[in-house]
Amino acid sequence: MEISTVNVNGLRAAARKGFLGWLGATGADVVCLQEVRAVPEQLPREAAAPPGWHVVVVPGEVKGRAGVAVYSRADPDGVRVGFGAEEFAGSGRYVEVDLGAVTVASLYLPSGEVGTARQEEKERFMEAFLPYLVRRRSEVEAAGRDLVVCGDWNIAHREEDLRNWRGNRRSSGFLPEERAWLSRVFGEAGYVDVVRALHPDQAGPYSWWSYRGRAFDNDAGWRIDYQVATPGLAARAASARVERAASHGARWSDHAPVTVSYS
Amino acid sequence: MEISTVNVNGLRAAARKGFLGWLGATGADVVCLQEVRAVPEQLPREAAAPPGWHVVVVPGEVKGRAGVAVYSRADPDGVRVGFGAEEFAGSGRYVEVDLGAVTVASLYLPSGEVGTARQEEKERFMEAFLPYLVRRRSEVEAAGRDLVVCGDWNIAHREEDLRNWRGNRRSSGFLPEERAWLSRVFGEAGYVDVVRALHPDQAGPYSWWSYRGRAFDNDAGWRIDYQVATPGLAARAASARVERAASHGARWSDHAPVTVSYS
C-alpha cells in the first residue's frame, strides 16, 4: 500500500495548475490533502469526484481556510472528523479514514507566528492533540490495527529538517518547544517518523519551500510534512520519497507530496 | 499627432501581461489611461517612468480604484486635475494635459449599476461634467486652442455602438437618459465623436468586451471609449482604429486602445 500526503495550498488553484495530472499519474492507494481551502461544491468535478477514487473532504468553517481531505482507491470502512477538541471541531484540520487494518489520518496543524494569537492557537492545538495521539495508539493497537497520521505538522523536528536552521531558531515551526513537542510524539507517544526512519542521515528531504525569493530553486526548504505511524505499520515502510519533481516546471503548491510504500 | 486611449483595468496587472510591450511598440505621441488602480509608487519602474515618455498619474483617493494617467513624448506645458466638481475632486477620474495647441484629457466616467447608488453617482458626474465641457470649449477656442477628452465614458451612444443593444436597453451604459446625455455632448456642447465621424456606418468598432463568457472571441463588445474633440481638432482627424489585435493572444485589459491620427 502506497500513501501520499501533500498540502495543496488551495485545491482549486492546485487543480488548475497540475495537481489533477499528478493525481492521475500517481500509483498511490491513498492521498491525504491539506489546505483544501474550499467546500466540495466549489471544486471542479475532476477534483471532487475523480474516477477511481473515493473522496472525503472536510472543509473548515471559515471560508477559504484550512480543510483536509483523503482520496482512497478503496471505499472507506469508516470516517471520523476531528479529534475531540471542542475548539478545533469545525476547523477542517483533522480527519481519520479506516481502510482495512489501517487508519489513515490527514492532519493540518495550525501554522503559527511568534508573538501572535496564531502561535497560541497552534500551541493549544498541540497540547490537545498529543494526549489524543497517545490514547489513539492504545486503541488502534488493542484492536490489532495501525494508524498513520499524514499531513502538514508545521514543525521541523531537527536541524537536518530545514536548510537554514540557524536563522530560524526563533521562527514558528522550529521553536525549541515545538521541536520538543514533536520529540514527545516520536518518544513517549510511541509513533515513528517514517521518512526519517528510512533516511536517518540525509538533510531533509524537504517538503515545503516558501514561494518568496528563490527558495525552491535553492532547495532552501523545510521538512514539515510527515507520515507519523504506529510502530507496526512503520516497520512495514519499504521506501519513502518526496516528489519534488512533481513541483518542477508547473509547480502547483508550495509543498511537495511525501510518499511512502508500505509492504 | 497620434493619440491613444485605453482603460487598462489595473496598470500593475496590465504591465505584467503585455501593456509595456504595446507601449514600447506604439507610434502614438500621447497615451491616455484609465483605471490605473495604483499610486505611482506601486507601479513598476517601466510603467512609472518609461524611457522617452513624460508621465502624469492621477490616482484616486480610494486605494486600488479608478485613477487616470497621460503619457506623452513631449513635456506637458500644464497639468490640471479634476474638473471643478467638489464631489469628484479626489476621485482620480479626470486630468488635462496641455501639449502645444492641444489639451488632451483623460476621463474615467463612473460605471453604474441600475437601481444602485453607483448609478446615482454616475448621473451626478454626468450632470456636473456637461456644463464643464460647454464652458471649456468656449475657453479653449477663445484661446485658439483645441481639446480632446479621451477615455472611458461608460456609455454606448447608439445601437451601432454595442453588439447586443436590444438586450441592454435597461442596462447601465445604454440607458435612454445616458444616450441622451451623450447626444448633448455631441450636440449643444459642440464636441465631435471622432471615431464615429470617421466610421459613420460601421458596427462599433467596439472597445470593450466583458471578461465573462466568450464576449471577446465573439466580438460581443461595446464602444464606450471615445476621443471627444472640439471641432477644429476633429477636422484634423485623418484615421482612427481600435487596436483589438493588441488584445489578441496575451490580452492585457478588457478594453482595447482607441487610436486616432490627427494631421
Added chain:
DNA sequence: CTTATAAGG
C-alpha cells in the same frame, strides 16, 4: 509570493 476573501466593474 501565493492563496483565499470582498467589493468593484
Added chain:
DNA sequence: CCTTTTAAG
C-alpha cells in the same frame, strides 16, 4: 471573469 483589497500562510 477579471481587478483590486485584506488576511493568512
